[in-house]
Amino acid sequence: MPDVRVLVVDDEPDIRATVSAMLEIEGYAVAEAMNGAEALAAVEADPPDLILLDMRMPVLDGWGFAAELRRRGHRIPIVVMTAARDAARWAAEIAATAFIAKPFGYDELIRTVEESRPLA
C-alpha cells in the first residue's frame, strides 16, 4: 500500500516519539510538530493524509491550528489526542473525525488511525 502520511502534533516529545514509533511499525510515514504553528508549516510543506492533534499546546493550540487549517481550505482529517475529560466535546468543536483519550495503548491508537484515515 502506498504510504499513508500522518502528522503527529504534541508538545510532549515523549508522546510524539511513542506515537510515531507505533505508527512507523504499522507502516505509516510519520512527521512531527511540537505545536500548532509548526504543524501549519509542516502541512504547507507536505500535506499529510491524517493529523493526530493534541489540544493544549503553547504558541498555537489545537483550536487555533484547526481553525487556521480549515481557513486555508485543507480538508485533512484530524484525530484529537488529549488527556482531558472533554476529549469528545473538543473533537466536536473543531469538527475532528475522531478522538483518542490518553492514556491509550498500541492497539487503540492503530485502530483509531485506521478508521480515520482517508481510503487511498
Added chain:
Amino acid sequence: MTALELISLITQVLFIGLFAVVLRHAARNPGRASFDSVLLFGSIAAVVAIGRVANLIGLEGDPAITILSLIVLSIAPFAMLRLVDDFNGTPRWVQLAGGLAFAGVAALTIVGFPRMAVVVELATIGFFVAVGGYAAVAFADASRRTRGITRRRMTAVAVGAALFIGAVVAVVVGALFPSVAPGLGLVAQIIALVAVLAFFLGFAPPAWMRRAWREPDLRGFLERSVHLAGVADERAAMLDLQSAAAAAFGASGASIGLAEPERRTLRYASAEGGWVEYPDHQFIAGRAFTEGRRLVSLDARRDDPAEAARYEAANALTVIAAPIATEDRRIGVLSVYASRAPIFVEDDLWLLELLADQAAVLIEARTLTAHAGQLRAREDAALLKEEFLSAAAHDLRTPLTVVLGQAELLERRLQREPTANVDRTSVGRIVREARRLRDLVGELLDAQRLEQGRVVMDLEPADLCQILESVRDRHSAAGTSVRVTRPDRPLVGAVDRPRLEQVLENLVENAMKYGSHGGVPEIEIDADDGAAQITVVDHGVGIPEADRARIFERFFRASNVESVTDTGLGLGLYICRRIVNAHGGRIWHEPTPGGGSTFHISLPLQDAGAPADEAATAEPGWSSSVGSEAAADA
C-alpha cells in the same frame, strides 16, 4: 368660680393625680427612688388636702393650719434633693445640709409663726430657692448626661422642679406683699399648672408621648442593627448590638450573653478582645436567662451580693435583663445597666423586650447566614475535590501514555526479535515518565498532607545560606547550574530543612522550566530587618498580570504555561506557600524587570528573637463584658 380658682383647681387635681400614679408605681416597684417621688408628690398633695379640709371646716387662715402647710410643703424641695441623689448622686454633705435646713425651717415655722411671719416666710423662700433650685439645676445637669427618653424625662423633671419652686416663691411673696397679691397669685397659679404638667411628663408620660420620645432611639437601634446580620465577625456584631441597645435606652451600657447549651454557659463579647464565659446562671442576666423571664434590679449589689464587687466595678447599679429567645429556643440574654435607677421601670422593660426580640431575630439571621456559609464552603470543597481529581487524572494520563506505549512497543519488538538489543531510548523514556508519575503522586500526597495540617515537622536551627548551596550543588551534580549569591556570614533560622529544600527546589525547577532557554536561575539571600530575604529570579516567560494574584492557590496554573512541557498539578506554589507560612515566613511574586519572574521568600532569623507571642489574654472580668460603661459614666 373665677379663672384663678379654676386654674388652681386643675393644678390641685393634677398634683393629686400624679401622687396617685407615683404611689401605685411605688407599690409595684418599691425602692428609694419610688419612695422619694411619693414623698415629693405626697407632700404637695397633702398641702392641697389640708387646704381643702381647712376650707371645709372653716379653719382657713388658722395659724396652726398655716404652720402645718408650710412644714409639709417644705418636704417637697427636700424630696427633690433626695431624688437628685437617686438619679444622679450628690455629695453626702449636700443631703445632710438639706436635711438640717429642712429641720431648721420647720422648727422656725413652729416657733416663729405667726409672731415673726415675715422671718418665717423669708426663711421658707430661702429654703425653697436654695434646695429646690439646687435640685432643679442638678436635674438639668443630669439630663445633659443621659440619652434618649431618660434625657427628655429628666429635662421635664428639671423644668417642673424649677417652675414649682417659682410658683411657691410667688405665692409666699404674694403673702408678704399683699399689695401685688392679685396679679402675682394668677401668675403663681399658671406657673404651678405648667409645673405639674412638666412633672407629669417626667414622672408619668402618657404612652403616646413615650413612644414619640422612644422613636428616634428605636429607629437608631434598628438602623444600626440591621446590617449586623451580615457582619462576619460575631464579636464585633455583638459589641455593636450592645452599644446600639445601650444608646436606645439612654443607659450607660448593655451586654448580650449568648447561650452555650452544651457547656451550660453564657458567653459575652469582651471589649478587650475574645469572649468571656460564665455559668449560665451567674449574674442577674444569667438568672433572667435560666428563669426565662425579665428581671429588674434597682440595686444589683443588694440583689446579687455574691457579685457585688463586679457590679460596683462595672458601675452597674441598676440592671434590667430579658431573655433573648425564639419560639423554641433560648438564644441568650440581653441586659442593660445604669449607674442610677431609671425614673420609671415599666417603660424600660417594654423597650428591653422589644430589643431582646429584635436581637433574637438578628442572632438567628446570623446563625442562618453562618450555616449557609458553611454549606457553601462544603460545596466549594466538594467541587474543588472534584476539580482536583479531574486535574490529577489529566496530569497522570500523559506520562502514563508514554509508559504504556513504550512498554507495549518493547513487548512487540521482543516478540518479533527475541534476541534484539535493548532499545535504550525506549527504556529511558519509560524511566523518565515513570519518575514523573512518581513526582506527581508525591505532589498529590504532599497536598493531601497539607490539607490535614501536617505542614512542617521539626524546626531546627540551620544556616539558610548553606541550604541554598546544597540545592545548587545537587543541581550541578545533575548537570544543571544554579547561581547562588550569599553574604559571608551564616544566616541561621529555625527551619524544617527537608521542607525548605523542597520549596527552593520547586522554585528553581519552575525557574528552569519557565525561564529563558539556557538561562541560569539565580538565588540570592541576604538578611534584612531580622529576616532572611531569599529571591529566586528567572528571565523567562513571566506570569501574566491577571494570574499573579492567584498563583499560590491550589490547582492554579498560569494561563501561559498551561502545557509548555510537563506541568504539574498546579500545587507546587501552593505547597511552597503553606511551608513558608508554617515557618512564620512569607512568599510572594514580582515580575523580573525586563521579563520573567522573581519569587521572594522572607523567613524569620533566629538571632532576631522569637516572633512576638500571641498577645497575653486579658484577665476576663465582668466589666470587660459589658461594653462602654466607663465612657458613659466617667
